[in-house]
Amino acid sequence: MSAVPKISLRGVTKSFGDKKVLRGIDLDVAPGESVVVIGGSGTGKSVLLKCILGLMEPDSGSIKIDGEETANLSDSDRQHVMRKFGMLFQGGALFDSLRVWQNVGFGPIQSDGMAPTKAREIAIAKLGNVGLGPDIAELFPSELSGGMQKRVALARAIAREPEIIFFDEPTTGLDPIMADVINELIVKCVSDLGATAVSITHDMASARKIGHRIAMLYEGKLIWQGAVGEIDHCGNAHVEQFIHGRAEGPIQMQVRRL
């Protein structure tokens, strides 16, 4: 690990009312590393991601990007930091009033002031990177299948060649084959850009494929972190229950028994 981690979290907490979602997260991500945060539904994975991205303010703790504190930044400074980020949203979050190429070229056009004709070329090139032809550039997102929407969203996330890319449940809602296609595209895009990646997922196949390192979030804390290869014999009962998908174990789902 190099001297300055790309992303460094210390003691990050976040509550909603009485509910403590994050109870002190410490995490370092080295440049070029891909970290996957796993955990059950409702354990605060999305909240963690949104805190790092700056879409939510943490209640306390420090979030450093390239050694620079970003918790509680002003809006204009935040936009500056955002320039380093790309984000693939769970539902794609494509702008449904804009065409596919306008979606992919949105960052270059609106934020970097690029001419639309040039942005369109870049958009088509990026669509090519995710295995989509130029013929869909003029379509609207609603005219695409779920897998294609996800790929367009990936193309949009990488369009400005970000230094850090975030993936929110990249394979949720896709069939296993399309999920693997997306996983491979993610690995390829991240390594092509030399970017740092942080993903959240509960899909273990995806986590093993796209991550160098895995961290497990449970009850607001990262209870285990380690290289992908170590996870199968980590000796942590919570992690083992999760990766094998067992209902019985130390993690008790809050399901009312009849």
Added chain:
Amino acid sequence: MSIPLVTLLGRVTLALLATIGAVTSFAGRALQRTVQPPYYKAQILRQMLEIGYYSLPVVGLTAIFTGMVLALQSYTGFARFSAESAIPNVVVVSLTRELGPVLAGLMVAGRVGAAMAAEIGTMRVTEQIDALKTLSTDPFKYLVAPRLIAGVITLPILVLVADIIGVLGGYLVGVYKLDFNDATYLRNTIDFLQFQDVFSGLVKAAVFGFLITLMGCYHGYTSKGGAQGVGIATTNAVVSASILILTANYFITEAFFAR
């Protein structure tokens, strides 16, 4: 019995104050972003088209029938004391001061305010607003500011058109049904019309344009919880905009005409 009532009253008051505070801070933030560059000109034009051009049919129909019914109603009333000659004046003053801006405002609140709340609300619940932020685009500048600007510019134009169409409606009923002389009707319309009548109506229109778009954006932006949340946001946008229009209407009238 009395304690729950007091508790309820307190809760309602606190909720009302919290909402007023939230709307005010939203409006302040929106206004601040509205004056700062960059300006999304394509977005402003798109919204002006949406608010102005596409509202023309509904506002035009409202205006022409309002003008017609004004002429007819004032005739049946004024004939009782032989004041029929005041009809053109009554029609034009009622329209330009009151009915033009208020009715156009209410129609646009129903049409445009609802659509804005639904569009921005859907963008909120499908994370498109978060996506804007990750693409270094300020949603206030990209979504809210163009709508506010378009509302404030477009509604006065729309109301001016409504005024003209409404007067035409009154003229048609006056001349073809009530047997007014057409030249006399027009002269009476113009002679008694004062600049302030039209101007106050246009000021109202600009304020209503601001209120409609602000409510549409606020309720959409703060909506949560999927389709149901967007539905609630849409309803709230229309209801709150309508009430604000009627309230503001009184105070602007007082500012202009109360002596």
